[in-house]
Amino acid sequence: MIVALSGGIGGAKLALGLSRILPPGELIVVANVGDDFEHLGLAISPDIDTLTYTLAGLDNPELGWGRRDESWAFMETLAALGGASWFRLGDRDLALHALRTERLRAGEKLSAITADIAARLGIVAQIVPATDDTLRTQLLTGEGWMDFQPWFVGRRAAPAVRALRYVGAESAVPAPGVAEAIARADAVVICPSNPFISIEPILAVAGIRRALELTRARVIAVTPIIAGRAVKGPTAKMMEELGMPPTASAVAQRYGTLIDVFIADAADAGTLDGLACEVRFAPTLMTTLAEKEALARCVLRAAEQR
Amino acid sequence: MIVALSGGIGGAKLALGLSRILPPGELIVVANVGDDFEHLGLAISPDIDTLTYTLAGLDNPELGWGRRDESWAFMETLAALGGASWFRLGDRDLALHALRTERLRAGEKLSAITADIAARLGIVAQIVPATDDTLRTQLLTGEGWMDFQPWFVGRRAAPAVRALRYVGAESAVPAPGVAEAIARADAVVICPSNPFISIEPILAVAGIRRALELTRARVIAVTPIIAGRAVKGPTAKMMEELGMPPTASAVAQRYGTLIDVFIADAADAGTLDGLACEVRFAPTLMTTLAEKEALARCVLRAAEQR
Numbered sequence: 167m168i169v170a171l172s173g174g175i176g177g178a179k180l181a182l183g184l185s186r187i188l189p190p191g192e193l194i195v196v197a198n199v200g201d202d203f204e205h206l207g208l209a210i211s212p213d214i215d216t217l218t219y220t221l222a223g224l225d226n227p228e229l230g231w232g233r234r235d236e237s238w239a240f241m242e243t244l245a246a247l248g249g250a251s252w253f254r255l256g257d258r259d260l261a262l263h264a265l266r267t268e269r270l271r272a273g274e275k276l277s278a279i280t281a282d283i284a285a286r287l288g289i290v291a292q293i294v295p296a297t298d299d300t301l302r303t304q305l306l307t308g309e310g311w312m313d314f315q316p317w318f319v320g321r322r323a324a325p326a327v328r329a330l331r332y333v334g335a336e337s338a339v340p341a342p343g344v345a346e347a348i349a350r351a352d353a354v355v356i357c358p359s360n361p362f363i364s365i366e367p368i369l370a371v372a373g374i375r376r377a378l379e380l381t382r383a384r385v386i387a388v389t390p391i392i393a394g395r396a397v398k399g400p401t402a403k404m405m406e407e408l409g410m411p412p413t414a415s416a417v418a419q420r421y422g423t424l425i426d427v428f429i430a431d432a433a434d435a436g437t438l439d440g441l442a443c444e445v446r447f448a449p450t451l452m453t454t455l456a457e458k459e460a461l462a463r464c465v466l467r468a469a470e471q472r
Numbered sequence: 473m474i475v476a477l478s479g480g481i482g483g484a485k486l487a488l489g490l491s492r493i494l495p496p497g498e499l500i501v502v503a504n505v506g507d508d509f510e511h512l513g514l515a516i517s518p519d520i521d522t523l524t525y526t527l528a529g530l531d532n533p534e535l536g537w538g539r540r541d542e543s544w545a546f547m548e549t550l551a552a553l554g555g556a557s558w559f560r561l562g563d564r565d566l567a568l569h570a571l572r573t574e575r576l577r578a579g580e581k582l583s584a585i586t587a588d589i590a591a592r593l594g595i596v597a598q599i600v601p602a603t604d605d606t607l608r609t610q611l612l613t614g615e616g617w618m619d620f621q622p623w624f625v626g627r628r629a630a631p632a633v634r635a636l637r638y639v640g641a642e643s644a645v646p647a648p649g650v651a652e653a654i655a656r657a658d659a660v661v662i663c664p665s666n667p668f669i670s671i672e673p674i675l676a677v678a679g680i681r682r683a684l685e686l687t688r689a690r691v692i693a694v695t696p697i698i699a700g701r702a703v704k705g706p707t708a709k710m711m712e713e714l715g716m717p718p719t720a721s722a723v724a725q726r727y728g729t730l731i732d733v734f735i736a737d738a739a740d741a742g743t744l745d746g747l748a749c750e751v752r753f754a755p756t757l758m759t760t761l762a763e764k765e766a767l768a769r770c771v772l773r774a775a776e777q778r
Binding site: 204 | 510542543545546547548549553554555556563564566567568569570573574576589592593
C-alpha cells in the first residue's frame with residue numbers, strides 16, 4: 167500500500183499515475199488543507215478538489231484547474247452584483263463546495279465528506295485530508311501576514327514571501343487513518359508539489375511528521391523543480407525569496423532526513439551530488455497520461471529496492 | 473410615501489405596480505423574512521429575492537419564481553453528487569445568495585445588503601426586511617413542528633397546518649427605518665400575500681405591529697383570495713385547516729381592526745357585508761403589467777380618501 171502526500175495540480179498528476187497502475191485500494195492520497203478557506207459562505211478545499219476531479223477524470227484540461235465542462239453563469243452574475251470575483255468558481259464546481267459546506271455545518275468531518283464524494287465519483291483511491299482540524303497557511307510578505315488564497319489567487323503569488331506559518335497546526339491531529347497508513351505503508355511518496363505551501367502544511371501536523379519519521383516504509387520525494395524552474399506555480403520564486411537556490415538539490419536538502427529517495431528530473435543529472443539520500447533520475451514533467459504512469463512506475467521501483 | 477408589507481409572488485406584483493406609478497423614493501416595501509433559511513451554507517431570503525427580481529425586471533416569467541435567463545448546471549451537478557436537490561437554486565440566483573451570505577458573515581445587516589443589491593440592480597423603491605434579526609416561520613402539522621421551507625417546498629405545503637409560530641419574533645426589532653416609515657407614511661398597504669406565512673410574520677415583530685396600530689396612515693389590505701381560491705399558493709387550504717372559511721371576508725376579519733380598507737376582488741362583490749372596515753372592489757388578479765398598475769392606482773385612491 168502506497169501513501170502519497172500531495173498538493174494540487176502537480177501532485178494530482180502523479181497521484182493519477184499511481185492510481186492507474188496500483189491495484190484498487192492500494193493508494194491513499196493525503197491532501198494538503200493549508201489552502202482551504204471560506205469564501206462566499208462556502209468551505210473550499212482546492213487541493214482536495216483538484217485531486218478529486220483529476221482522479222475522477224473530471225479535471226479541466228483547458229484551465230488546468232476546476233472542473234471539466236464548466237459554465238460561468240454564477241461568476242458573471244456575482245461580478246455584475248459587485249461581488250468578489252477574484253476567486254473563480256464554476257457553476258458545476260460550486261455544487262461540490264455547497265455539498266461540503268452543508269455537511270460540515272451538520273457536524274460531519276471533512277475526511278468523511280471527501281471519502282463520500284470520491285466514492286460517488288467512482289474514485290478507487292482514497293483521498294484523505296491531512297487533518298479534519300482547521301489548518302491554514304499564511305505568508306509573511308512586505309504587507310504583513312497574508313492568508314493563502316488572497317496571496318496566491320488574489321495577488322497571483324506576487325508579494326515576496328519572507329516566511330510561512332500554518333495556523334492551527336500546533337493543535338491539529340491527523341485525519342483518521344492517516345498516521346496508521348503511513349506506519350504500515352510499503353512506501354510514502356512526497357508528490358512533486360510545492361514544498362512550502364503543499365507538503366509542509368501536511369508535515370506541520372505533528373502526528374503526520376512523527377509517523378513519517380518512524381515508518382519503516384521508504385519515503386520517496388519527487389522533484390517539483392526541473393532545471394531551476396517549477397513546472398507550474400511559484401515554487402522556484404519562493405525558494406529564492408526564502409534564501410535557497412531554486413534547484414532540485416535544494417528541495418531534497420529541505421526534506422533532509424525525512425526522505426530516503428529523491429527522484430530528480432533527468433535534466434538535472436549531475437547536479438545532485440553529496441545528498442544524504444539516494445537520488446534517481448526520471449522524466450518528471452508528466453504531460454501525457456503515459457508519462458504520469460511511467461513516473462509512477464519509477465516511484466514504485468524506488469519503493470521496492472532497498 | 474407608501475409602505476407596502478409583502479411576501480413573495482403576489483405581493484411583488486402589487487409592489488411592481490406601485491413602484492411604476494409612484495414617484496421615485498415614495499415606495500418602501502417591507503419584506504417578510506419568515507421563510508428565510510440557511511441551505512447549502514447559503515443564507516437564502518426568498519421573499520426579498522422575489523421582490524428584488526420583480527422590481528428589477530429580472531423575474532422569471534416561465535417559472536414564476538427565481539431569476540430570468542437562468543441555467544441549472546449547479547443543481548444538476550449537486551444532484552449527481554447526491555446533494556439535496558429539493559430546493560432548486562439556479563446558477564445566477566446563487567450569486568445573490570453567495571453575496572448575501574458573505575456579507576452577513578462579515579457582520580453586515582440584511583437590510584444594508586438588501587438595499588445595496590437593489591441599488592446595484594437599479595431599483596428605485598426601497599426593499600427592507602421586516603427585521604435584521606432572525607425570525608423563522610414554523611408550522612405545526614401532524615408530524616410536529618416543521619421548518620418553513622421543508623414544509624413549503626420540500627413537501628409542497630401538503631401537511632395540514634394546525635398552528636404557526638414565528639421563532640425569534642419575540643426579540644426581533646424592526647429593521648432600521650421600518651417603524652418610522654409606517655409612522656409617517658401616507659398609507660400602508662398589506663399586499664395580496666398569504667396572511668399566515670407572509671404578512672403575520674411581519675406583524676409578529678412587535679415594533680411593526682405597534683407602529684401599524686399607532687400610525688395615522690390609512691391601512692389598506694388587498695385580498696389574496698378571489699372567489700374562495702388563492703391565486704397561487706396554499707392560502708385557501710391553510711384557512712380551511714385553521715378553521716376559517718377560505719373567503720376574502722375571513723381574511724379581512726383576520727386583519728381586524730388593523731386595517732381601514734379591504735380591497736376585495738370584483739368577483740366577491742356582495743360577500744363582504746358587515747365588516748368593520750371600508751370595503752372596495754377591484755380586479756385583483758394582476759396578470760398583466762397594466763393590471764398591476766391599475767390595482768396600484770385603486771390602492772392609492774383608497775389611501776387618499778378618508
